[in-house]
Amino acid sequence: MTNPxxxxxxxxxxxxxxxxxDSNMHHLAGELTRHGIILQEAxxxxxxxxxxxxxxxxxxxxxxxxxxSGGIGPTHDDITAxxxxxxxxxxxxxxxxxxALLATHYARSGQExxxxxxxxxxxxxxxxxxxxxxxxxxxxxxxxxHVMAGVPNVFQAMLAGxxxxxxxxxxLLSQSLRVERGEGDVAAPLGALAQExxxxxxxxxxxxxxxxxxxxxxxxxxxxxxxxxxMLALCALFPDGMT
Amino acid sequence: MTNPxxxxxxxxxxxxxxxxxDSNMHHLAGELTRHGIILQEAxxxxxxxxxxxxxxxxxxxxxxxxxxSGGIGPTHDDITAxxxxxxxxxxxxxxxxxxALLATHYARSGQExxxxxxxxxxxxxxxxxxxxxxxxxxxxxxxxxHVMAGVPNVFQAMLAGxxxxxxxxxxLLSQSLRVERGEGDVAAPLGALAQExxxxxxxxxxxxxxxxxxxxxxxxxxxxxxxxxxMLALCALFPDGMT
Numbered sequence: 001m002t003n004p005x006x007x008x009x010x011x012x013x014x015x016x017x018x019x020x021x022d023s024n025m026h027h028l029a030g031e032l033t034r035h036g037i038i039l040q041e042a043x044x045x046x047x048x049x050x051x052x053x054x055x056x057x058x059x060x061x062x063x064x065x066x067x068x069s070g071g072i073g074p075t076h077d078d079i080t081a082x083x084x085x086x087x088x089x090x091x092x093x094x095x096x097x098x099x100a101l102l103a104t105h106y107a108r109s110g111q112e113x114x115x116x117x118x119x120x121x122x123x124x125x126x127x128x129x130x131x132x133x134x135x136x137x138x139x140x141x142x143x144x145x146h147v148m149a150g151v152p153n154v155f156q157a158m159l160a161g162x163x164x165x166x167x168x169x170x171x172l173l174s175q176s177l178r179v180e181r182g183e184g185d186v187a188a189p190l191g192a193l194a195q196e197x198x199x200x201x202x203x204x205x206x207x208x209x210x211x212x213x214x215x216x217x218x219x220x221x222x223x224x225x226x227x228x229x230x231m232l233a234l235c236a237l238f239p240d241g242m243t
Numbered sequence: 244m245t246n247p248x249x250x251x252x253x254x255x256x257x258x259x260x261x262x263x264x265d266s267n268m269h270h271l272a273g274e275l276t277r278h279g280i281i282l283q284e285a286x287x288x289x290x291x292x293x294x295x296x297x298x299x300x301x302x303x304x305x306x307x308x309x310x311x312s313g314g315i316g317p318t319h320d321d322i323t324a325x326x327x328x329x330x331x332x333x334x335x336x337x338x339x340x341x342x343a344l345l346a347t348h349y350a351r352s353g354q355e356x357x358x359x360x361x362x363x364x365x366x367x368x369x370x371x372x373x374x375x376x377x378x379x380x381x382x383x384x385x386x387x388x389h390v391m392a393g394v395p396n397v398f399q400a401m402l403a404g405x406x407x408x409x410x411x412x413x414x415l416l417s418q419s420l421r422v423e424r425g426e427g428d429v430a431a432p433l434g435a436l437a438q439e440x441x442x443x444x445x446x447x448x449x450x451x452x453x454x455x456x457x458x459x460x461x462x463x464x465x466x467x468x469x470x471x472x473x474m475l476a477l478c479a480l481f482p483d484g485m486t
Contacts, residue, residue: 014446016282017415017463018273021266025287030261039259041294044268044285047446051284074427075447076434116430151449172260184317187359191319203257203290204318206394220260 003169003222004064006032008042009055011070011080012150015044024069024148024155031159036169036222037065047071052083060087060145065166067159070150072139074116081140084147085124095123098138105136131161170222175231179241180214182206189237190217197230199223217241246412246465247307249275251285252298254313254323255393258287267312267391267398274402279412279465280308290314295326303330303388308409310402313393315382317359324383327390328367338366341381348379374404413465418474422484423457425449432480433460440473442466460484 008028014020025042032039040063045051052071060066071080085092098121106113120137123129130139130146132154139148139158148158179186183206194202200221207216217238219230235241251271257263268285275282283306288294295314303309314323328335341364349356363380366372373382373389375397382391382401391401422429426449437445443464450459460481462473478484 013444013463014448014461016272016285017417018269018271018276018282019417019446019461020448021269023264026261026264028261029259033261039261040289042259042287046283073447073449075430076437077446111425111427114427114431116434117427119430174260174262182354184354184357184360187318187362188357191359194319201256203262203320204316205257205263206316218257218262220256 003172004037004167006037006039006065006067007059007063008039009052009059009066009068010042010044010150011047011052011068012044013047013077015070016046022069023152024150027152027156028067028069028159031163033172033174035163035166036171037166038169038172047077047079049079049083049086052080053087056084056087056145060143064144066145068145068147069155072120072137072147072149074119074137078119080147081122081124084142084145088124088142088145090125090142092122092124094118094121098123098129101136101138130158133157133161172220172222173224173227174218174220175227176216176218177231177234177238177241178207178214178216179238180212181238181240182213183215186215186217186238190234193230193233193237196233197221197226199226200230202230246415247280247410248283249280249308249310250283250302250306252295252302252309252311253285253287253393254290254295254311255287256290256320258313259289265312266395267393270395270399271310271312271402274406276415278406278409279414280409281412281415290320290322292322292326292329295323296330299327299330299388303386307387309388311388311390312398315363315380315390315392317362317380321362323390324365324367327385327388331367331369331385331388333368333385335365335367337361337364341366341372344379344381373401376400376404415463415465416467416470417461417463418470419459419461420474420477420481420484421450421457421459422481423455424481424483425456426458429458429460429481433477436473436476436480439476440464440469443469443473445473 015022127140127142134154134157203218205216258265370383370385377397377400446461448459
């Protein structure tokens with residue numbers, strides 16, 4: 001069985017200007033890995049209509065799933081929902097069920113459901129809502145494209161509700177071995193071992209922390225017994241390592 | 244005068260699997276903003292030859308500069324330099340000046356300059372070296388493409404040496420106003436103000452920290468007097484705000 005694939009689109013000028021450090025991509029990456037969906041690419045782009053439309057149409061065609069974050073709030077620079085509708089060639093308008101969610105929420109909090117907030121009920125034709133247990137305004141899925149908020153705790157809550165509905169694959173497992181040697185010393189034996197296990201992925205990541213200097217060796221794959229065999233071989237190559 | 248544009252390519256399986264949280268993109272974004280270069284897009288991709296070649300050839304053609312991080316170490320999964328050479332259609336081989344740097348470094352540290360470490364002296368034909376004051380193995384610039392290490396302190400040191408050699412534009416300035424109102428309440432006046440200042444970019448970012456709830460309003464642009472005028476208008480709209 002092959003694993004489903006995914007791409008992510010992080011939408012927002014504040015990421016590219018360096019004002020805000022994105023955390024949604026790293027969160028999504030970990031969750032997808034656990035769910036057995038392979039994140040193949042992430043792109044960070046500006047709040048620009050044509051740019052969003054083009055990226056959505058490229059990435060939704062080349063991956064099983066596309067996840068987006070950002071640009072679905074109430075202000076003038078929140079243009080993601082309209083861009084998604086344009087990318088799919090469907091209409092977009094305020095939808096009754098989304099409006100009802102917002103009406104209940106703002107009535108309870110004593111805030112006005114004004115025109116700006118109503119924009120958050122604009123949903124492309126044919127989309128399914130993604131629940132927002134944090135601040136109510138929903139995300140949505142249209143085809144294989146899942147549109148979520150940029151605020152990290154809202155993004156995380158939406159993803160937690162969405163992910164169980166998506167068919168995953170065998171979870172991507174990883175094991176690591178920490179060795180007290182430089183990357184240049186482990187490179188040759190590690191490369192040879194990687195050729196013996198072409199179904200697994202081998203990575204090496206140097207570290208230099210608190211005076212300790214060495215390399216983390218990481219093996220990834222979906223077959224637990226094969227991963228175990230690779231780790232045994234790795235420990236035999238580097239007996240000073242610690243798993 | 245228009246500002247030069249840039250894209251970034253973050254290369255590495257460990258980013259997409261969620262094992263490692265990238266920090267180089269955020270660092271580059273801030274440095275480019277200060278240097279007056281507009282980061283228009285960032286992509287995170289896997290250690291895969293064809294994927295790297297295709298992304299490099301797309302992004303170096305659509306932006307004034309392309310910055311890459313990752314994949315220039317000594318191990319089998321460090322394939323960025325070869326992919327860059329393939330993308331540009333030039334040869335790649337061990338270069339004498341890069342080999343000399345490594346020979347001096349490893350002689351001093353008493354480590355062997357073995358075949359794996361020598362791979363870090365493989366430089367595409369016609370490239371200029373980027374100095375690595377942390378761990379010696381150099382990055383390189385080929386045309387408008389600047390190839391740097393993935394290890395954050397090495398990436399930062401390489402960028403610090405490279406950036407003064409690149410022509411920047413007027414620095415991108417930003418000012419922000421923190422208001423104690425929800426995004427939905429500031430949306431309409433903020434949107435109207437944005438239309439009065441089409442040469443500036445207006446963003447709004449909700450926060451909810453330690454019980455305080457409100458919105459950070461951010462104005463960006465290169466013309467300091469215009470930015471000042473926009474901030475005065477913003478403060479008049481939201482007199483309870485604090486800059």
